[in-house]
């Protein structure tokens with residue numbers, strides 16, 4: 001028997017107390033029981049998103065919420081700037097293209113970031129820009145972009161800042177209202193420790209104002225209708241009831257730990273993972289600020305990173321992720337977000353040492369684990 005371990009950058013493991021909560025008999029969503037559940041969930045989501053605004057849960061994956069953000073705030077032909085420094089930046093571009101938007105690409109080589117000064121410069125040059133779209137944590141490269149800087153650049157212009165926080169909500173600090181982020185998009189299956197199936201959108205005042213003139217087509221993802229219902233403590237359509245039940249449990253767990261402690265835990269797990277990987281002589285793919293959600297690692301010269309992913313799975317029953325697009329075969333990605341703790345990092349690194357040895361690479365056994373333990377031992 002080999003114990004199964006899910007260590008991919010999403011979906012992430014679901015805690016047993018959440019699984020048990022979701023295993024209760026189905027309830028109807030137009031009942032006092034659901035209303036009490038949704039009241040608690042709405043309040044918890046506002047705390048987690050650090051906003052006074054309603055957070056709108058949608059029955060779709062994160063990409064559905066990304067699409068909702070675009071179609072509710074923009075109009076055909078609108079000029080938008082997209083931070084393109086990974087596969088998820090490219091997803092913004094694909095969505096914007098699908099809806100006929102006029103795109104200014106702010107690109108950077110994958111593994112790097114786009115500095116806020118470039119966003120500010122683009123906004124100065126093109127005052128007709130209506131939106132800036134970016135990731136907070138770019139899960140394909142393991143880079144954390146400067147959303148605070150992007151928000152400062154966007155403030156006072158006619159553009160709104162739309163941030164994909166699918167792999168940063170509940171992982172890295174993103175105070176929506178305090179930083180002035182206009183739209184935050186998230187999903188259930190990363191930091192929120194839930195099964196996939198719920199996306200979230202939160203819009204600030206400036207973004208809600210822009211929805212009034214938005215002409216892009218929308219029906220299922222009409223956020224104005226959704227907000228009208230959520231304000232009455234209802235969902236517009238049948239919600240993903242079981243996941244919302246699990247979400248209440250997750251919000252209680254996060255509140256118990258304390259959200260600042262949740263961020264600190266992720267930061268420590270990420271630092272330990274990076275230390276372990278580097279101690280094994282491997283290079284980090286991120287050349288800019290690394291994401292606390294996952295670590296992208298460059299495969300050793302001559303080793304196809306898909307082989308590393310395959311050996312993790314076949315020899316150890318551990319799921320990690322490879323590289324996407326142009327990074328396929330070159331990098332592998334270790335997730336340490338959500339229901340992840342110190343000894344999960346130790347498992348991932350101990351397995352990495354064995355995987356490298358299995359692939360004929362020289363390994364100083366224990367070096368990766370030791371470096372991680374040193375990070376954990378330092379409580380400062």
Ligand SMILES: *Cc1c(COP(=O)(O)O)cnc(C)c1O
Nearest residue numbers: 010061062063088139166167187
């Ligand atoms: C996982 C993820 C998404 C959403 O992907 P779905 O498969 O649609 O849930 C979007 N952006 C980022 C940065 C992600 O990590």
